[in-house]
Amino acid sequence: MAYLEKKEKNKNTPKPKKQVVLGPVTLLIIFISSALLITIFSLVAYISYTLLELPDIKGINKYNPPVVTEVYDSQGNVLAHWYVEKRWYIPIDKIPANLKKAALAAEDARFYEHKGIDFIGVLRAILKNVEAGEMVQGASTITQQVTRALLLSSEKSLTRKIKEAILAWQIDALLTKDEILTIYLNQIYFGQNAYGVEAAARAYFGKHVKDLNLSECAFIAGLPQAPSRYNLQKNRELAMNRHAHVIKRMLGEGFISSKDAEEALSYPLEMTPEVINPPTGSEYFLADIRKKLEEKYGKKVLYTSGLRIYTTLYPAWQEKANEAIKTGLNGYFKKYSKDKEKKESVHAALVSIESKTGKIRAMIGGQDFNKMQYNLATQGKMQPGSSFKPIMYSAALEKGVIHPNSIINDEPIVLPGSSLANPWIPQNYDGEFMGPITLKTAVTHSRNVPAIKVTMMTGVDSVIQMAKKMGIVSPLTPNYTIALGSNAVPVMEMVKAFSAFPNLGYTVEPVYIEYIKNNEGKFLEISEPVRNKAMEPNTAFQMLNLLQAVVQEGTGRRALKLGLPAGGKTGTTNDFKDAWFLGFTPDVVTGVWVGRIDKKSLGNKETGGGLVCPIWTDYMEITKSLTAGKTFEIPDGIALVRINLETGKLVKDNKTEGIYTTWVALPEEKALEMEADAKLKEEEMEMEAEELKSLSNLDSTSTTASPSSESQQEHPY
Numbered sequence: 001m002a003y004l005e006k007k008e009k010n011k012n013t014p015k016p017k018k019q020v021v022l023g024p025v026t027l028l029i030i031f032i033s034s035a036l037l038i039t040i041f042s043l044v045a046y047i048s049y050t051l052l053e054l055p056d057i058k059g060i061n062k063y064n065p066p067v068v069t070e071v072y073d074s075q076g077n078v079l080a081h082w083y084v085e086k087r088w089y090i091p092i093d094k095i096p097a098n099l100k101k102a103a104l105a106a107e108d109a110r111f112y113e114h115k116g117i118d119f120i121g122v123l124r125a126i127l128k129n130v131e132a133g134e135m136v137q138g139a140s141t142i143t144q145q146v147t148r149a150l151l152l153s154s155e156k157s158l159t160r161k162i163k164e165a166i167l168a169w170q171i172d173a174l175l176t177k178d179e180i181l182t183i184y185l186n187q188i189y190f191g192q193n194a195y196g197v198e199a200a201a202r203a204y205f206g207k208h209v210k211d212l213n214l215s216e217c218a219f220i221a222g223l224p225q226a227p228s229r230y231n232l233q234k235n236r237e238l239a240m241n242r243h244a245h246v247i248k249r250m251l252g253e254g255f256i257s258s259k260d261a262e263e264a265l266s267y268p269l270e271m272t273p274e275v276i277n278p279p280t281g282s283e284y285f286l287a288d289i290r291k292k293l294e295e296k297y298g299k300k301v302l303y304t305s306g307l308r309i310y311t312t313l314y315p316a317w318q319e320k321a322n323e324a325i326k327t328g329l330n331g332y333f334k335k336y337s338k339d340k341e342k343k344e345s346v347h348a349a350l351v352s353i354e355s356k357t358g359k360i361r362a363m364i365g366g367q368d369f370n371k372m373q374y375n376l377a378t379q380g381k382m383q384p385g386s387s388f389k390p391i392m393y394s395a396a397l398e399k400g401v402i403h404p405n406s407i408i409n410d411e412p413i414v415l416p417g418s419s420l421a422n423p424w425i426p427q428n429y430d431g432e433f434m435g436p437i438t439l440k441t442a443v444t445h446s447r448n449v450p451a452i453k454v455t456m457m458t459g460v461d462s463v464i465q466m467a468k469k470m471g472i473v474s475p476l477t478p479n480y481t482i483a484l485g486s487n488a489v490p491v492m493e494m495v496k497a498f499s500a501f502p503n504l505g506y507t508v509e510p511v512y513i514e515y516i517k518n519n520e521g522k523f524l525e526i527s528e529p530v531r532n533k534a535m536e537p538n539t540a541f542q543m544l545n546l547l548q549a550v551v552q553e554g555t556g557r558r559a560l561k562l563g564l565p566a567g568g569k570t571g572t573t574n575d576f577k578d579a580w581f582l583g584f585t586p587d588v589v590t591g592v593w594v595g596r597i598d599k600k601s602l603g604n605k606e607t608g609g610g611l612v613c614p615i616w617t618d619y620m621e622i623t624k625s626l627t628a629g630k631t632f633e634i635p636d637g638i639a640l641v642r643i644n645l646e647t648g649k650l651v652k653d654n655k656t657e658g659i660y661t662t663w664v665a666l667p668e669e670k671a672l673e674m675e676a677d678a679k680l681k682e683e684e685m686e687m688e689a690e691e692l693k694s695l696s697n698l699d700s701t702s703t704t705a706s707p708s709s710e711s712q713q714e715h716p717y
Contacts (some may be wrong), residue, residue, distance in 0.1 A: 021089065054163055055151040057170055061290070063183050064197075065089060071286065072516065073313045074361075079278045084303045088198035090184040090209055098214045100195060101256070103185060104223030105249035106141040108628050110179070116143040116172030117165050117466060142184045143168040144452050145224070149187050167589035168384030170355075191218060191227025192273070202274040213265035215243070222246040232271045243269065266327060279318035283313070284365030284375045289416060289512050306519035310529075312359035312511055316624055320622040321350050321362040325490060328594070328615035329367075336603060343700055345596040349376040350619065351495045351510070352590040357529045358508035361588075362619070372597075381488035382595055386446045386555075387571030387580040387608065390543055391497055393443065393451075395466035396458040398539045404546055404664040405641070405648035405674075408450040410434040410442065415452075426484075429572070429607075438648045440664055443546040444554035446570060448484055455483040469534040471496035472505045494592040497534075498582045501547065501567060502589065504635050505540040506531040536665050537635035544632060545640075545665035551583070555609040559583060559617045564624060566632050568616070570608030575601045579613040586630040588623045592616045639671035640664070651680040 041650045061221045067087050071080040092100075104111050110118050118141050131394060140148070152160055169410040171180065190200035200220045201209040212220070222242040223230055230239040244265060251261040252293060278286070289311065292303050300308070325348045336342045350364040355602040365375035374380065396402050417424040428448050433442070442450035455463060460478045474489040476482060500507045509530035518522040534540075547567030549558040555570040559581075568674050569582025579602060594610050596602060602611070634640075650671075666674070 003218075021385065030366050034696060035091070037506065054167060055143060057151065057167060057174060060150065060171060060183075061175060063186075064177075065187060067306035068199075069302060069307040069309065070289075071289070071303070071309045071311060073282075073311055073315050073318075074280070074359075074558060075315055075591045076310075077310065077315060078276050078357075079282060079313070080276065082290065085195045086193050087186065087195040089186050089306070090196070090198045092178050094199060094210060094215060095182075095185055095360050096212055098256075098574070099209065099212060099217040099221060100181065100185070101182065101250055102214075102217045102252075103181070105253050105255055106218075106221045106246045106637040107140075108223065109249070109253050111142050112177050112340065114141060114172075116141060116168035124292060129194045130553045140164075142169060143172050143180050145188065146180055146183050147171060150191075151181070152660075156210050159183045164283075179662075181336055181417075188224045189227060190223045192233065193394040204271055206272045206274040210357050213264075213267065214256065215247075217461070218246040218250065219243045219269060224313050232269065236314065240269070251474075255615040257574075277334055279313070279315045280322040281364045281369070282313060283369035284317050285313055285318075285378065285512070287365075287369075288363075288375060288378055292512065301529065307524070308517040308519075308521075310514040310516070312361060312514055314361040317622050318605065321364050321619050323350065324366055324619035325350060325592075327618060330613070332602075332606070332611060334595075341598075341600075342596070344601075345598045346590065346594065346602065347372075348375055348615070349491045349599055349617075350590065350592045350596045350646060351377050351491050352619070353495055353499065353508070354501040355499050355508065355584060355587055355589050358496075358511045359514070359527075360510050360512055362590075376593070376597075377491045379490065380593075380676070381490055382578045382580075382593055383573045383580060384485040384494055384580055385571035385573040386448070386451075386485060387455055387494065387569045387717055388489075388581045389443070389446070389451050389483065390501070390547060390569050391470055391472070392455055392463045392483050393439070393457070393533055393546070394470070394500070394539060394543050396454045397542050398466065398535045399458055399462055401453055401457045403420060403666060403670055404438070404440050404542055405666065406439045406641045407436050408439060408442055408453055409436050410447050410449050413449060413452070424481075436646075438643070438645060440546055440549055440663075443643065444549045446550075446555050451483040452480055455480055466534070469507070469532070470500050471509075471534075472531075473714065477583065485573070491593050493579075494582055495589050498569075498584055498588045500534045501540050501544040502584045502632060502686050503531065503540070504537040504633060505533055505535045507534050511674050540639050541635050541638050542665045542667075543633070545663075547584075548632075549662075552571075555607075556583065556613050558609065558613040559620075562617050562620050562624070564620070566612075566620075567632075570613060572607040572609075576603060576606045577601055579606055579608045579612045581608050581616045583616055583620070585612075586619065586628045586632055587629045588618060588620065590620060590623075594618070634665075638665050641666050641671045641674065650674040 003653070012037055026305055035259065055195055065087055066085045067089050068081050068083040070078060071082065072232065073079050079088060090279040094341050108118065111122065121332050127328065132395070135375050147164050151167055152164055190197070192200070192203035194200040194203040197220060198209045200223065201207050201212055201216070204220065205212065205216050217455050219232070219239070222245065229235060230242045232239045247261050247264050250256045250259065272302055289309070315503055317374060329346065330347060332346065334341055348364060351360065352362040353360050363377055366372050402408070410428070412433060413425040413426060415426070426448050429446065433449065436446065436465055437447070437450065439450070441447070460480065463482055464476050464478060470490055472493050474487065476487045496510055502528045511527050511529070513525070513527050515526040544567050548565070550570070551559045551566050551568055556568045559566055559568060566585050571580030571582070572578070577599060578593065580591070580593050582591045584590070592617070593610045594602065594612050642661050642663055643649060644651050645662045651661045
């Protein structure tokens with residue numbers, strides 16, 4: 001009983017627990033397992049966090065990179081490339097097979113096998129780098145490089161690497177391999193400011209990518225790893241080593257034969273970049289176009305969308321314009337060889353347009369665009385002097401105030417000046433006065449006083465109104481000095497105004513662009529001539545005829561050597577600060593200005609006729625093929641009339657002996673009126689002559705005979 005009770009007691013008493021002692025191996029396993037779990041958890045959490053900040057790849061299947069806008073002259077020659085990134089997009093089927101193979105060999109031989117991340121390639125790269133003791137092979141796939149180029153920065157961090165791997169896997173699932181390769185070959189930077197293989201082909205070999213040979217393909221394919229390091233000119237040895245490496249990789253991958261590799265390695269690689277040679281001085285023309293198109297389309301469209309801009313510039317005419325100005329200025333500088341200030345300060349500007357279309361065929365805006373970007377042809381405002389007179393005379397002719405045969409007295413006049421004590425006493429260039437002269441004489445010899453008198457007759461407001469109709473948009477001061485060109489205007493505005501004469505009253509808007517196409521070849525705009533009526537055709541032709549006389553016998557007679565029908569007007573401002581010649585043939589209107597940007601004198605007697613007209617004539621030689629055999633159109637209602645240059649009266653062909661005559665263009669009604677007046681005058685003179693003759697006969701009869709009474713009855717007088 002006592003035994004059973006003791007046994008029962010012992011049964012109910014809990015036994016002490018046995019202690020478990022963990023060995024070092026077990027502890028190590030637990031620690032490693034725990035660390036691994038924590039690492040995996042952290043990595044998953046990190047990747048999850050990273051995924052939340054990944055860029056959206058949906059738009060990548062509509063790859064539309066920034067591409068170059070190309071600017072052409074009228075003959076299809078490239079004038080300029082405008083861009084943010086210098087790139088031309090080339091579809092995969094237009095890229096040489098050798099270049100695609102070279103890119104795969106150089107960057108990602110297993111591109112068509114992996115899913116965006118090449119784990120085998122990573123392992124191989126590690127082994128190669130360890131073996132070489134340096135970084136000789138990368139592990140980034142082409143897909144990863146595309147990801148980095150399009151979606152990520154070049155920051156070297158674990159975050160970027162993880163993002164890159166995830167995005168590469170996603171892109172590989174979204175796009176085909178050819179689509180990814182197309183993006184790579186068009187997107188990657190190749191050095192020399194070249195993005196994509198087409199830009200690289202041009203930058204290194206002056207070729208289109210389709211024309212590259214195997215050796216050139218291998219060179220370009222090896223560049224993305226380190227473009228500046230493999231520069232063929234600066235580091236030729238390194239560049240050639242890289243070139244050889246790519247060729248050997250192509251051979252090793254079975255992309256080319258041993259013979260192909262041997263020929264590629266022996267090919268004499270030389271860097272021959274594409275060079276654009278726009279006509280000298282065309283930078284001003286291009287700068288104007290760039291500014292206008294930035295305003296119209298915006299900078300993003302202009303510099304990234306691959307526009308094709310076809311301009312109106314004739315390269316041969318542009319070169320001739322530059323040559324003519326250079327020749328003219330060199331002659332001028334030779335005269336003042338000791339005056340270094342003139343060499344720096346004197347500039348010239350030229351604008352030449354087709355009269356019918358307004359297409360700008362040549363433009364010079366200054367001596368050197370690199371030194372001065374300010375375009376004197378379009379931005380500069382200079383006093384036109386007497387070259388403004390045709391605008392004023394057009395207003396007078398249009399209003400009917402005068403006619404080409406009208407008599408104006410070239411005599412001293414005194415007009416109100418800045419104060420009562422300082423009246424304005426206009427002078428002619430030669431300081432002389434010719435007395436009563438025809439309007440034709442006044443225009444031919446650029447007389448100032450007659451111009452002022454005609455302005456007073458016409459009214460300043462009418463002159464300003466005509467100037468605006470003819471295309472002068474610069475502000476004009478409403479006083480009589482407007483007759484002498486006291487208001488500063490650009491050469492471009494004066495050329496537009498003078499286009500009214502060969503166009504019989506219609507000014508034409510100067511045009512820079514023929515047409516523009518987008519990157520897909522669709523027309524965005526096509527230029528059409530914009531013509532505005534400024535005056536009646538009869539008015540325009542009368543003025544044209546007067547301006548022909550300036551060339552034939554007046555201040556612009558140096559233009560006679562051109563040998564074409566031409567009209568024009570010289571212009572010289574006070575103290576010889578500005579010198580002009582505005583002239584035209586049936587097809588071309590050209591304006592030339594020479595002056596100093598510091599507004600000082602060009603020198604004594606440096607006039608529009610002496611200094612600038614020869615430049616105009618020299619340049620216009622290039623236009624002769626366009627105008628040969630043509631004459632100015634004469635509108636209906638115009639009659640060419642021969643007049644006495646002293647009296648302005650009509651002259652009959654059989655009564656010109658000893659009389660200085662000239663031809664003028666007059667409205668038919670005016671010519672008929674003059675003819676009627678002349679006929680009436682002739683009849684009056686004939687009647688007077690008959691009366692005199694009768695009187696003479698009567699006197700003769702009464703003094704030489706003593707008639708009888710019979711004879712008096714027979715012949716009564």
